[in-house]
Amino acid sequence: MFYPKNFPKQYEQPLIELLILLEKDFKKKIPTDDKKFNRLVLDKLRMDEVQQYFKDIKPSNWWFTFILLRHEERFSKIFINNIQPFLTKTKTRSTSGIVALSLFTKGVGCPFSCVYCPNEPGVPKSYFSDEPAVMRAIRHNFDPYKQTLQRLIMFALSNHPIDKVEIIIKGGTFSFYPKAYRRWFVKRIFDACNVDVIGYIKTGNYCHPELGSGSRSRNKFGMTGALLQAQIKNESAISRVIGINIETRPDYINDSEIKFLRTLGVTHVEIGVQILDDEVYKLINRGHKVKDVISATLLLKNAGFKVGYHLMPNLPGSNSGKDRETLVRTFNDDDFKPDHLKLYPTTITKYTQISDWYKEGRYKPYSIEKLVEMIVEFKSKIAPPWVRIGRLIRDITTTVMEGDGIAPNLREVIQDKMKEQKLHCNCIRCREIKDQKVIGQTRLLITKYNASKGQEYFLEFVDEVNNILGFLRLRIPEFDSNNNGSRLAFSC
Numbered sequence: 001m002f003y004p005k006n007f008p009k010q011y012e013q014p015l016i017e018l019l020i021l022l023e024k025d026f027k028k029k030i031p032t033d034d035k036k037f038n039r040l041v042l043d044k045l046r047m048d049e050v051q052q053y054f055k056d057i058k059p060s061n062w063w064f065t066f067i068l069l070r071h072e073e074r075f076s077k078i079f080i081n082n083i084q085p086f087l088t089k090t091k092t093r094s095t096s097g098i099v100a101l102s103l104f105t106k107g108v109g110c111p112f113s114c115v116y117c118p119n120e121p122g123v124p125k126s127y128f129s130d131e132p133a134v135m136r137a138i139r140h141n142f143d144p145y146k147q148t149l150q151r152l153i154m155f156a157l158s159n160h161p162i163d164k165v166e167i168i169i170k171g172g173t174f175s176f177y178p179k180a181y182r183r184w185f186v187k188r189i190f191d192a193c194n195v196d197v198i199g200y201i202k203t204g205n206y207c208h209p210e211l212g213s214g215s216r217s218r219n220k221f222g223m224t225g226a227l228l229q230a231q232i233k234n235e236s237a238i239s240r241v242i243g244i245n246i247e248t249r250p251d252y253i254n255d256s257e258i259k260f261l262r263t264l265g266v267t268h269v270e271i272g273v274q275i276l277d278d279e280v281y282k283l284i285n286r287g288h289k290v291k292d293v294i295s296a297t298l299l300l301k302n303a304g305f306k307v308g309y310h311l312m313p314n315l316p317g318s319n320s321g322k323d324r325e326t327l328v329r330t331f332n333d334d335d336f337k338p339d340h341l342k343l344y345p346t347t348i349t350k351y352t353q354i355s356d357w358y359k360e361g362r363y364k365p366y367s368i369e370k371l372v373e374m375i376v377e378f379k380s381k382i383a384p385p386w387v388r389i390g391r392l393i394r395d396i397t398t399t400v401m402e403g404d405g406i407a408p409n410l411r412e413v414i415q416d417k418m419k420e421q422k423l424h425c426n427c428i429r430c431r432e433i434k435d436q437k438v439i440g441q442t443r444l445l446i447t448k449y450n451a452s453k454g455q456e457y458f459l460e461f462v463d464e465v466n467n468i469l470g471f472l473r474l475r476i477p478e479f480d481s482n483n484n485g486s487r488l489a490f491s492c
């Protein structure tokens with residue numbers, strides 16, 4: 001029998017009783033919002049049938065979900081459907097229909113020593129042991145199968161759909177790990193996604209469904225072995241991997257790495273760009289040049305990967321002028337133009353060299369006000385409609401911050417400033433429809449632009465207020481004379 005961690009087994013029967021009481025009330029009137037639902041639960045907890053069990057404890061919503069899955073036959077389908085919306089935790093996590101799983105590789109994960117990069121013992125470079133996803137990885141000794149299965153179980157118990165899964169692999173520089181380890185890591189993720197998680201929660205048995213009719217033996221890409229088998233099996237599994245995201249360095253991207261990433265099933269590659277300035281790269285010990293960023297972007301785009309950049313304003317050797325120039329060049333110069341962007345303003349933290357530089361007076365960041373002003377200008381005037389600005393700050397706890405910490409609520413500060421000045425960001429994230437209503441007629445917009453020696457088309461369906469309902473990227477790389485024509489690359 002399977003019981004999720006932290007589930008109080010002794011409450012199984014009282015929880016069934018409590019849900020039976022709730023079902024009776026739902027038959028009369030369904031609560032109209034979460035507040036009313038919570039009040040209803042509190043009322044039921046005072047009833048004779050269950051009061052003695054729940055004197056000092058209020059059940060978590062996921063306990064209800066667990067009971068409803070385990071004892072489905074005790075409740076009507078209508079009740080289960082009606083109660084589900086109240087049991088969903090952080091609804092936005094799956095508004096797109098996809099759940100994202102962050103998983104960590106084991107070990108240091110990178111041979112470089114960028115001066116701003118934290119190197120906490122026992123944790124992959126650039127991460128901290130007090131980050132929730134890292135804590136989960138440590139609990140599972142960085143085992144990819146256990147990390148994946150545990151996350152799928154928790155998403156299912158929080159009532160999110162787990163049929164479409166995006167995998168985000170984190171930890172240092174992915175391309176630095178030996179191929180055998182990477183192949184194994186990804187294969188074990190697929191193995192976990194091939195488990196019928198709901199069946200597992202219900203029965204405690206690892207159900208690996210049989211291959212569906214869509215599965216076939218094939219070796220299209222010259223791939224053999226266990227990874228390919230796990231990938232084929234996933235084509236008809238309940239939890240399908242719809243994308244794999246990795247983080248690496250621009251100078252690690254070459255033809256051979258690209259082919260390897262394709263065999264793993266990687267779809268989205270985030271590269272550490274930080275700034276477009278060779279002098280700053282030298283000072284901060286990056287170990288690569290701007291030309292490597294240009295080359296990596298070209299190779300990745302031509303192979304159909306979604307390309308993400310990480311940029312770091314406020315690095316040693318930089319200033320607000322240089323950082324602004326990087327932001328402008330990133331989107332105006334055809335050599336760059338990433339599909340996705342994360343802004344990680346430099347933060348002075350424990351386990352970094354810049355922490356010493358800061359104490360010695362060798363590194364003095366410019367003010368938060370200047371940083372906010374620059375990001376507001378970037379979002380409102382520079383960011384094109386085809387980029388997604390995923391982040392404006394790294395989630396770092398104040399316990400590891402040193403020196404003049406970046407405000408943890410930077411995103412809100414920026415949003416408030418933009419609201420005050422009636423400015424808007426036109427990026428994908430800020431225009432996603434999410435759970436809002438479609439306003440007016442929808443229309444197809446096509447934006448064409450040159451990028452990395454090719455042409456890109458951003459096709460989007462928007463409503464009357466420009467909210468995005470769906471989009472597709474199309475790329476036509478430069479004419480390839482050896483191929484007697486041009487090739488197409490898609491990503492969405």
Ligand code: SF4
Nearest residue numbers: 110112113114117172
């Ligand atoms: S390459 Fe990335 S992971 Fe490696 S030291 Fe530099 S910032 Fe850290």
Ligand SMILES: [Zn+2]
Nearest residue numbers: 389425427430
């Ligand atoms: Zn935006």
